[in-house]
Amino acid sequence: MGPSSTKRIKTLSITRSIVYGNTAKKLGDLRPLNASPEHTHTWTIFVRGSQDEDISYFIKKVVFKLHETYANPVRTIESPPFELTETGWGEFEINIKIYFIEEANEKVLSFYHHLRLHPYIDGSKVKDRKESSDEVSSIYFDEIVFNEPNEMFFSKMIERPGNLLPSNKSGKFVFSKQLEREEIDLIGFGILEVDKEIKRLRVKLEEKLKQAEQ
Ligand code: SLL
Numbered sequence: 126m127g128p129s130s131t132k133r134i135k136t137l138s139i140t141r142s143i144v145y146g147n148t149a150k151k152l153g154d155l156r157p158l159n160a161s162p163e164h165t166h167t168w169t170i171f172v173r174g175s176q177d178e179d180i181s182y183f184i185k186k187v188v189f190k191l192h193e194t195y196a197n198p199v200r201t202i203e204s205p206p207f208e209l210t211e212t213g214w215g216e217f218e219i220n221i222k223i224y225f226i227e228e229a230n231e232k233v234l235s236f237y238h239h240l241r242l243h244p245y246i247d248g249s250k251v252k253d254r255k256e257s258s259d260e261v262s263s264i265y266f267d268e269i270v271f272n273e274p275n276e277m278f279f280s281k282m283i284e285r286p287g288n289l290l291p292s293n294k295s296g297k298f299v300f301s302k303q304l305e306r307e308e309i310d311l312i313g314f315g316i317l318e319v320d321k322e323i324k325r326l327r328v329k330l331e332e333k334l335k336q337a338e339q
Pocket of ligand 1: 161192194195196212213214215216217
């Protein structure tokens, strides 16, 4: 590579949004032949473009590191779709490593996803509104930021648009502008409620202090 290809553009960042996580289903009568008898679920872990677009123009491979109870726990997916389907009985942390294309000259991006097999009862917000009742999912939206990309990588990246969030109303995507708006509204509502509660407690505290003075 010539010097210009590795030259970094100092004043710039370029972002790409991804969606990662897992879906899971209980194993019914139709068990895969290689599933051991103690396995209860089939699951799929994946890394995708936020609009399900091909992300292999900047991602070279994805490595999923499974729990050590699995044979060959380090699973490398060299081409899209970057996903892996397995069967098992337990939830665990999956280490996901995203390797970018050579030209990017970027470090490996390593993070964890908690493989979810069971529906949470009162846990945090889950993004499985549209899924059929017996499928569980735990899916996250994230944005990869490339700071000071090098020129060659940058020119490759700008050949494709990188939308942050699709604004579609069709409900085809798990993450959309609408959902973001709804979340912001919910947070606003929550803040109002907390403010009300603070006021109420303040009045109560003042009353108690007055009583104590008497
Ligand atoms: C748990 N800490 O106890 C977790 C570990 C391990 C999951 C979960 C079976 C793999 C295999 C499998 O599902 N391991 O035997 O092929 O819940």
